[in-house]
Amino acid sequence: MKRALIIDSGVGGLSVASAVRTTLPELAIAYVADNAWFPYGKRSEAELTDRLVFLVERSLSFVPCDAVVVACNTASTVVLDALRARFDMPIVGVVPPIKTAGEVSRSRVVGLLATEATVTRPYVQRLKEQFAADCKIIPLGLPRLAEIAEEKLRGIPVNREELRELLRPLFGPGAPQVDTVVLGCTHYPLLLEDFKAISPPGVHWLDSSPAIARRLAQVLSEVPPRNDGPLEDAVYFTAPVEGAEALTAYLATLRFPAPQLWPGNAELVAR
Known part of the structure; x- marks a missing residue:
């Protein structure tokens, strides 16, 4: 074993x-x-x-x-x-699944949800240049999302209106046509059903797990x-x-x- x-x-x-x-x-x-x-x-x-x-x-x-x-x-x-x-x-x-995002996005507009530290790392920049150079990547460094995931597993209900506000740059009025979102933090898949509930149908949510x-x-x-x-x-x-x-x-x-x-x-x- x-x-x-x-x-x-x-x-x-x-x-x-x-x-x-x-x-x-x-x-x-x-x-x-x-x-x-x-x-x-x-x-x-x-x-x-x-x-x-x-x-x-x-x-x-x-x-x-x-x-x-x-x-x-x-x-x-x-x-x-x-x-x-x-x-x-x-x-x-x-590894954030940026390569997969470059393969599946039809609108060529991709959201990248991650911590502020991750979205600024040179490694992530290289992934974008290598695998999604023709995509518009919208990075959102949102440490609050990891806190919400921690709270959820401790029994605290998720406030989906708070999630909606946090993700407004991706899906709010006037936002570009994001059809793919990279979950660049392992906490975020714990919120997947909540993300789907406050986003347009048909969005690809990419989890590296x-x-x-x-x-x-x-x-x-x-x-x-x-x-x-x-x-x-x-x-x-x-x-x-x-x-x-x-x-x-x-x-x-x-x-x-x-x-x-x-x-x-x-x-x-x-x-």
Whole structure:
């Protein structure tokens, strides 16, 4: 049996975990939500690199895994090289599906929903130039969306009128004819049904989670199976969780146990 470590700043990576469950139903998953540092978008590149290397190293010491998924767009644009240099195992990151947007958009007007940090990264600019150069890309750096997704999984109803106002540059009066939206943050697929409810019919909402799951399956196929018997799933948070009852109920739909405080928390706080 094999196990993957999936790490994010909060619950957003659960959208990736859900896709992994579908693609690799027998895979054990250790999920780490670094909610003590949520959101990652306000951190510097140096801070993120140091933090993620430490979190992965300590997490692997108490839950050995065969691969690591950085289920955060902001972190993936910064830390993958450092993780691959440090750990002798597959490291999978998240790529905004801009290439797919360039393939499916008929109006050639594409919305890019992401954190402010992600939309300004040179890596994302290169993706646009390489795969969607003939498209008009409308970037929206909306940190509030990740907060809404966090609240939703803690049992707080989504205010769709607030969503409608946030997405006004894409779908409001006088907006260009957006027919495709890239979900450039792993939190955003958790709001997909809400996005669809406040947007015109027929919009393509592009989520990278299925592609991440397929990539994980590919790299794990090259890793020898463990000989230490069945492996358990686990969910860890680096700070106490509000709304734990609603979150635990959601985790159960993904076959996860109740969340625990990350075992290295005391050391983390001391850093």
